Amino acid sequence: MNIWKISIQNIKTKPLYTFLSICILALSITLLLGIEQLKHSFKNQIETNLGKIDLVIGAKGSPLQLVLASVLHLDNPTGNISYSEAKKIGKNPRIKSVVPISYGDNYKGFRIVGTTNDFQKIYQAELETGRHVEKSMEVVLGATVAKTLNIKEGDTFLSSHGLVENSVDVHADELTVVGILKPTQKVIDRLIVTNLESVWDVHHHEEEVDENQTEHHHHHYETAEEEKEITSLLVTFKSPRALLTFPIKINESTNMLAALPKYELHKLYEYTSVGFQTISWIAYLILVMSCLTIFISLYKMVKERAFDLAILRTYGASNFQLIKMVLYEGVLIAFLAFALGFLLVKIGLNYVVDFIASKSQRNILQELPFQEVLHLGGLVLLMVIFSATLALYPIIKMNISTILSHEK
Amino acid sequence: MVQTRNLTFQYKKKDAMFRFPDISLEKQEHLLILGASGIGKTTLLHLLAGVLQPSSGIIFINEEDVTTLHQRKLDQFRGQNIGLVFQKKHAITSLNVLENLQARLYCSKKPVNQNKIDALLSQLDLLQHKTSKINALSEGQLQRLGIALAVIHQPQLILADEPTSSLDDKNCKKVIELLIKQAAQTEASLIVITHDHRIKSYFQNTITL
Numbered sequence: 001m002n003i004w005k006i007s008i009q010n011i012k013t014k015p016l017y018t019f020l021s022i023c024i025l026a027l028s029i030t031l032l033l034g035i036e037q038l039k040h041s042f043k044n045q046i047e048t049n050l051g052k053i054d055l056v057i058g059a060k061g062s063p064l065q066l067v068l069a070s071v072l073h074l075d076n077p078t079g080n081i082s083y084s085e086a087k088k089i090g091k092n093p094r095i096k097s098v099v100p101i102s103y104g105d106n107y108k109g110f111r112i113v114g115t116t117n118d119f120q121k122i123y124q125a126e127l128e129t130g131r132h133v134e135k136s137m138e139v140v141l142g143a144t145v146a147k148t149l150n151i152k153e154g155d156t157f158l159s160s161h162g163l164v165e166n167s168v169d170v171h172a173d174e175l176t177v178v179g180i181l182k183p184t185q186k187v188i189d190r191l192i193v194t195n196l197e198s199v200w201d202v203h204h205h206e207e208e209v210d211e212n213q214t215e216h217h218h219h220h221y222e223t224a225e226e227e228k229e230i231t232s233l234l235v236t237f238k239s240p241r242a243l244l245t246f247p248i249k250i251n252e253s254t255n256m257l258a259a260l261p262k263y264e265l266h267k268l269y270e271y272t273s274v275g276f277q278t279i280s281w282i283a284y285l286i287l288v289m290s291c292l293t294i295f296i297s298l299y300k301m302v303k304e305r306a307f308d309l310a311i312l313r314t315y316g317a318s319n320f321q322l323i324k325m326v327l328y329e330g331v332l333i334a335f336l337a338f339a340l341g342f343l344l345v346k347i348g349l350n351y352v353v354d355f356i357a358s359k360s361q362r363n364i365l366q367e368l369p370f371q372e373v374l375h376l377g378g379l380v381l382l383m384v385i386f387s388a389t390l391a392l393y394p395i396i397k398m399n400i401s402t403i404l405s406h407e408k
Numbered sequence: 409m410v411q412t413r414n415l416t417f418q419y420k421k422k423d424a425m426f427r428f429p430d431i432s433l434e435k436q437e438h439l440l441i442l443g444a445s446g447i448g449k450t451t452l453l454h455l456l457a458g459v460l461q462p463s464s465g466i467i468f469i470n471e472e473d474v475t476t477l478h479q480r481k482l483d484q485f486r487g488q489n490i491g492l493v494f495q496k497k498h499a500i501t502s503l504n505v506l507e508n509l510q511a512r513l514y515c516s517k518k519p520v521n522q523n524k525i526d527a528l529l530s531q532l533d534l535l536q537h538k539t540s541k542i543n544a545l546s547e548g549q550l551q552r553l554g555i556a557l558a559v560i561h562q563p564q565l566i567l568a569d570e571p572t573s574s575l576d577d578k579n580c581k582k583v584i585e586l587l588i589k590q591a592a593q594t595e596a597s598l599i600v601i602t603h604d605h606r607i608k609s610y611f612q613n614t615i616t617l
Contacts, residue, residue: 001507001509001510001511001514001520002514005507006500006502006503006511009502009503010502011508012502013501013502025608071463135464179418227540270588305500305501305502306498307497308502311497311498311499312511312515313459313483314457314459314485314486314487314490314492315512315515315516316483316484316486316487316512316515316516317483317487317515318480318483318484318556319483321478321515398456400459401451401454403459404450404454404459404492404494404569405450405451405454
């Protein structure tokens with residue numbers, strides 16, 4: 001027998017109260033941990049995907065949309081730009097490297113990106129098996145794509161038009177998988193990478209077919225090099241100084257749009273963090289409420305069991321031992337709630353992300369660093385100890401004699 | 409064993425002052441303190457138990473002046489040397505019979521001897537209720553558990569506050585006989601305060617307040 005055992009027995013005699021206290025505290029812990037994890041994942045996703053991309057150049061439209069489409073590969077692109085014009089920009093001496101990307105198709109919801117082999121360098125993605133794309137109609141798969149769709153090197157598939165999975169608008173040309181990339185935890189994991197020619201070839205054929213069918217023979221067909229288009233150009237500068245002037249120059253003197261991904265994504269993060277903050281506040285509020293519940297439960301116990309506590313004193317227990325007894329009850333509830341909350345986050349968040357995110361975004365979830373979990377655990381423990389201490393006040397003021405003489 | 413001199417007690421400055429007759433009790437001697445309600449019987453018992461501090465006067469228990477002991481020392485002294493028996497409530501409700509006895513020994517810092525617990529429980533006819541919850545016990549059983557809790561740690565002094573007042577004649581007789589028997593077994597002095605005249609005949613020393 002010791003103080004711990006007495007605390008546990010005290011808890012066992014009021015199962016409903018204990019259960020409710022644990023549930024409400026666990027709920028707030030779940031929310032707080034969940035929000036932190038989502039926030040962390042989101043931030044992480046943005047930061048790692050940015051890589052070395054200083055500037056994105058694409059068709060006029062919303063800069064945020066351009067960045068979302070070309071950097072995070074989430075939104076639809078703003079339109080297309082001329083490849084020859086884009087190439088001209090690439091020759092500027094202040095530019096270190098440019099990577100063109102071209103969209104148009106998907107396979108089962110995963111985007112097919114036409115680009116150069118430099119694209120993989122942005123994400124430091126290495127080949128797991130196979131080789132890089134060498135000619136048109138060859139593709140390399142991101143790790144998540146290969147795993148989810150269970151496609152291997154040497155397999156072929158037909159892409160469908162647009163960025164959303166559909167079975168109506170399927171292209172006739174087969175794409176061949178020549179390589180699979182190692183997992184990077186970056187956006188490239190859920191992309192199908194090919195060269196620019198593949199994207200052009202697929203759409204070029206179709207236009208010809210369309211034109212034959214509708215007999216628009218009078219339409220002047222320009223040579224391939226002239227009309228080649230890409231979605232956007234990912235630019236890395238030699239020095240950050242170019243960030244100040246170069247985008248303005250593009251936006252003013254060309255019909256293209258230059259967007260700074262760092263700036264745009266920071267703005268996006270600011271917008272969304274308002275939502276995160278609101279939920280955080282709600283979670284903190286629930287935490288306060290649950291601590292109040294624990295306080296009431298312990299305070300009630302101290303008041304109702306005044307005689308039990310007084311009797312323990314006559315047995316020789318010190319005030320300090322009684323305080324420990326009540327504190328242990330609070331700490332035990334906090335510990336159980338934290339374990340439950342942690343478990344709920346582990347299970348719940350994966351389920352929620354599965355539910356709301358499309359297949360291609362599942363690897364967005366990042367583990368919350370241990371330090372954050374510890375930080376929150378410390379906060380909860382502190383709050384619980386605080387509420388327990390308030391509940392302890394009657395013990396400190398306890399007059400054993402009065403309690404014992406009122407037992408009758 | 410127990411000596412008091414010029415004991416007085418006042419709850420608040422303006423309240424009437426209780427003055428108590430001096431008590432002098434040898435080892436293993438028993439004492440009955442009789443008195444009507446409100447005369448300060450329980451106050452005297454609490455002074456003897458060190459639960460209350462007297463306004464003036466001294467209390468020697470086992471050659472120790474308990475009025476000079478500090479809080480923590482006093483708690484320990486009480487836990488090890490004194491056993492208290494109450495009128496109605498006796499035990500901690502969240503623990504069962506056995507756990508109560510174990511908790512009592514733990515708080516007194518005395519070793520838990522399972523055989524001794526079993527022997528005591530069987531003497532008090534409680535062995536079959538060893539794992540019973542406190543709420544499940546009858547009044548007579550509760551009173552006997554109260555006695556068990558007051559003697560399990562081998563105290564020098566047993567203080568009983570109206571132990572028989574709420575019991576019928578049959579149980580009253582049983583409880584007072586058990587108390588005297590247990591006091592003898594642990595070689596303890598027994599002080600009973602009561603207004604219950606039924607138990608007068610069991611005591612040689614009587615004080616009427």
